Structure formats: C-alpha cells, structure tokens
Amino acid sequence: MSAAEAGLMACGHCGQIMEHRDGPIACPRCGGSVRPRKPASLSRTWALLLTAIILYVPANLLPIMETSSLLVTSRDTIIGGVVYFWHSGSPGLAALIFSVSILVPVLKMCILAILALTVQFGWPLDRRQCITLFHVIEFVGRWSMLDVFVVALMVGLVRFKGLAVIEAGPGAIAFGLVVALTMLATHSFDPRLIWDSPRRALG
C-alpha cells in the first residue's frame, strides 16, 4: 500500500509522515513545505528537458576550446577531443570522454523522456526497471561536467603570451548548461508518479 492510498504523505525533506492534504503545509518536524507529489512535476520536467535537447545541438557543433599558437589556430569540438585522444595513443581516455560527454547526456535525455512519456501516456513498462533507470540517470548526470572542467583548466594553465593561448569556445557554456538543465529536469521529475497510475505490468 502506498502512503497516498493510506491517506498519508511523507515530507520530501526529512521523511516525516503526516496526514494527506492537497495544498502545501509546513512539516511539523523540519518546517519544509510538504505536498503529496512534486508540484507540476511533468510540465517542469518537459520544459527543462526540451530546452536541454535544443541546447545540445550548439553544444556539439560549436567549438568548446580554441587553441592559438605561433603558427596555427585550432578549434576543438567535443567529438574532436575524443578523436584527438584516440589518435594520440590514449584510447582509454578517448572512451572515457566519449562516455561522459556524448553517451551519458544522450542516454540521460532519452531515459528521462521515456520516463516522462510513461507517466504521461501510461505506458505499460516494468515499474521496477523504470525506478532503476531513474537511479542511474540521477547518479551519472554530474559526470558529464568533465569536459567543462577540462576546458577551464586548460584556459587557466596555457597562457603563454605570443607562444600559445587557449580560450574557451561558446560550445563549452552550451554544454555546461545542457548538463545543468538535465540535472534540474531529473530533480523535477517525481518518480512516485510512475507508481500512481494503475498499469498492466506488475513491478
């Protein structure tokens, strides 16, 4: 039996159980505002997720880093960085950057979209597996920030006037925003909604 079916609800901040009310009330233990479910969870998730998907295009097409040395100026995109490591004899690092910068963000946006669609249209997916997927995207999301930190460090480290200078490209901020937006979208999604609708598949 769920807490809602028992006429109860739990404080999302401290876990205290109290009687179910529709409007927000203050938790008697921690003082936080409590609602049975996160407010406007689905529409917030969709808004943040769609913004992230749109920003993902410039994040990949625009350069994240511009290196100018005496002779040449080169612009690196995210996939360019992966190719660079692959050819320079670090296939492990190439695989790492490919995973956190390309695989993880794409998978995360797909999974979140599937979870939101499951709730929206009552797709008969296995609920337990949905929750596992939710835990996975909650855990891996932050690691996608890796490339943003690499660019920041390179910019700070390589400042040799006249010899070599590295600057951050506009793709880096777009990518940072994609990561932040997908983290916010995951946070807005209330996984309890997956269990609220009656469904054919049993969890």
Place this chain on the structure above:
Amino acid sequence: MNHLCACPHCDALHRRPALRRGEKALCVRCGSVLVRRHRLAPDHILALVVAAVMVFAIANAFPIVDLRIQGLRGGTTLSGAVAALWSEGRQPMAMLVCATTQVFPLLDLGCMLALLLTASRPGRPAWFGPLLRFVQEMRPWGMVEVFMLGVVVSLVKLSGMATILPGKALLAFALLTVLMAAILSFHPHQLWNEPEHE
C-alpha cells in the same frame, strides 16, 4: 506516526526499521534504498568535515601544476583558472566552474559543520531544519570528484606539449576527493533519526 515511513521513490508505506550503524533497508516494492544509517557516528563525520575544510584551503591556495614550455613557466590555482575564464569574456562558464568546484563544496562543508555540532545536543536550534533542507538541495551541485577527473584528463592532454610538475594543490585535491566521498555518503537527513543525545 513516527513508526511509519514512505519510500521516497514509489511512496510505498513501511514500518520504520530500526537500523544499526552501517545498515540500510530496501523498499520491498521498488528496490530503492528506503532508509540508511551511516557506518560512522555523526562525531566521526564531524572530524572528517574539519579535515576536509583544511585540505580545501590548501587545495585552493597553491597551484595545481607547474607547466614549462621552452623556458617559459606557467601554473594556475583553481581560482586563477576561474579568473582567466572571467577576463576573457566567459562569465557564465566562470560562474559555473566557480560554483560547482568552490562555492557549493565549501557551503556543504560549512553547513555540515554547523549541523553536526548541534545534532547531538538536546534541543535543536531554529535554523537546524532550514539549514538541513538547504544542504540537501545544493548537494548535487558540488562536483569536487568530477573536477579531480578533469585535472587528470587535462594533464594527459598537456603532457604532449609541455613539461609538467605536479603542484602542492594536486595532492590536496586528491585527498579532498577521498574525504568528500566519505562525507557525501552521509546523507544529512539521517540526522533526524539520530537520538538527540546518546
């Protein structure tokens, strides 16, 4: 209703389990962690937090690496890297890096210090609840461990073009990553279930 608890991920209602240190209870319906109790007592976590604050100061005060290219020397502290981003017109990115690697981890440590100091005393102050909620909200945004991996990747990338000497802060960041991992595994809301005085 203190004998009950609900799964935060599927809302299933459970009888609140009595856990010993290091134990966790799983939800029977969805399999998520329902409640956990950390292996270390709040006092031990407090010691880790104090250590982490000191290591944090060292990590930010010294250069992460020294670079040498054709007789020229360069090096940067973390705040130096943020300042470089800012001065070249990448303010949003500078703020993003500064927030995730400095502001949020430091706020997390500061708040944990205040919470752990008062948690075991009888009668919790009025700011205890709001501060605890604040830590939980901002915790996902501190990314010290991701930054540490970024340092490693940058060093490999630069090793082709320059001579690299590890700076004092590099070791400090490595140590901070380990300390933060231990501190972050203590979810602050378990403080609600700690007895007010043991």
